[in-house]
Amino acid sequence: MKTIDPNTFGVTFADSANCDAASETLALSMARLRAELAQVKVPAHALDRMLFATEQAMAARRRLESSTAAPESWLSDLRGRLSRVFATQPPGWSMGLASMAGAVALIVWLGQPSRQAELATQPSRGQDPAAYFMPLDTAGAAIVAVDDTATWLMPLEMPRAQLARFGLPFDPSQAATPVRAEFLMNASGKPVAVRFLP
Amino acid sequence: MSAFVDQGQVVGDGQIMGRIAAGDSQALAWLFKRDSARVMRYCLAIAHDEQLAADALQDTFISLATLTPAQGEGFDPNKGSLLGYLLGIARHHLLAALRKSSRMVSDEWPNGEAVAETASEAHFALDPMRVEVTRQSTHALMHAVAALPLAFREAVVLVDLQEMTYEEAARIANVPLNTLRTRLHRGRNRLGQALAQFSGLD
Numbered sequence: 001m002k003t004i005d006p007n008t009f010g011v012t013f014a015d016s017a018n019c020d021a022a023s024e025t026l027a028l029s030m031a032r033l034r035a036e037l038a039q040v041k042v043p044a045h046a047l048d049r050m051l052f053a054t055e056q057a058m059a060a061r062r063r064l065e066s067s068t069a070a071p072e073s074w075l076s077d078l079r080g081r082l083s084r085v086f087a088t089q090p091p092g093w094s095m096g097l098a099s100m101a102g103a104v105a106l107i108v109w110l111g112q113p114s115r116q117a118e119l120a121t122q123p124s125r126g127q128d129p130a131a132y133f134m135p136l137d138t139a140g141a142a143i144v145a146v147d148d149t150a151t152w153l154m155p156l157e158m159p160r161a162q163l164a165r166f167g168l169p170f171d172p173s174q175a176a177t178p179v180r181a182e183f184l185m186n187a188s189g190k191p192v193a194v195r196f197l198p
Numbered sequence: 199m200s201a202f203v204d205q206g207q208v209v210g211d212g213q214i215m216g217r218i219a220a221g222d223s224q225a226l227a228w229l230f231k232r233d234s235a236r237v238m239r240y241c242l243a244i245a246h247d248e249q250l251a252a253d254a255l256q257d258t259f260i261s262l263a264t265l266t267p268a269q270g271e272g273f274d275p276n277k278g279s280l281l282g283y284l285l286g287i288a289r290h291h292l293l294a295a296l297r298k299s300s301r302m303v304s305d306e307w308p309n310g311e312a313v314a315e316t317a318s319e320a321h322f323a324l325d326p327m328r329v330e331v332t333r334q335s336t337h338a339l340m341h342a343v344a345a346l347p348l349a350f351r352e353a354v355v356l357v358d359l360q361e362m363t364y365e366e367a368a369r370i371a372n373v374p375l376n377t378l379r380t381r382l383h384r385g386r387n388r389l390g391q392a393l394a395q396f397s398g399l400d
Contacts, residue, residue: 023386023390025390025393025394026339026386026389026390026393029336029338029339029393030339030358030359030389032336032339033336033339033340033343033359034358034359034361036336036340037239037242037243037359038239040235040238040239040242041235041238042234042235042238042252042255043252049256050230050234050255050256050259050260051223051227051230053256053260053263055223055263
């Protein structure tokens, strides 16, 4: 039986003067396998999953870091986050204006009078509202569907009572405890969907 | 892939890590686009399981996302490439996943050489049915690589498939250079035997 010459130890196959048939076969097969592996692509869903997971991880870290900072209202926190995020967007006055408009729209929209008292007494739906994104309007859902590459997530904490603004029930005794939310924003800075994390 | 450019300045690998550790998700996404395929190939070649490989890939980048600024300084571009640093993290996650899935016996990824040589020959033997189905040397080699003891497999994957230098491969595998060389030699030897068996050279 032919074996690889032990003298080839530490020498790559291609440059070995003593390579025999077995090592030649191995070198050729290795090259083919290398070429085959080079075709392996990261599945598109892996990128989405990773970006989402890392965004969550980064958000968790930011929350941890900010937990030592002086407490402020969640709306102030949102304003600060929006301004920080928009400061990192590509330059362009139209983009800046759209982002600013989106930020204002989100804050105004979140500040509208709520059905809080009414909804607070509604029975639970019996399912976890954190499990899915809720489109904030039909147009928003359409934007997500056709241009998902241009969306990004904004993590946020708000009082649990704010769930009522999204038509979700909450436990009044827990109204003041924070709930974690993620707003799906489009490229213009308009919130198109939201979900609440457990 | 073009370099990461910010405000007209090319950002080097060392600075990229600093930005990621500071919470810059754009830098992280850029790095993912640049290096994820190579990390995926490494994980796939080691684990021979697409799901495990994808999970290890994701865990690798999540690890980066949760680095503190101080931890971000753990990468020194003078000591090795950023890809090598990523593969080192991926290796850690892959090892944990393999252990969890009970697909690695406790002594299969030894710290030294003593155990590696005694790793199961039964694992190395090609399944005749499988070989019959994959009557091509590339596929046979793929299965032979997957059947190597992990210590040998890692050396072969890093040097022969990922085309890394011995020094970098040794750094990623966290073993001395000579240990890496020995593992590589033995791994190649076994692969050569498997291919010879497959192609009827013996």
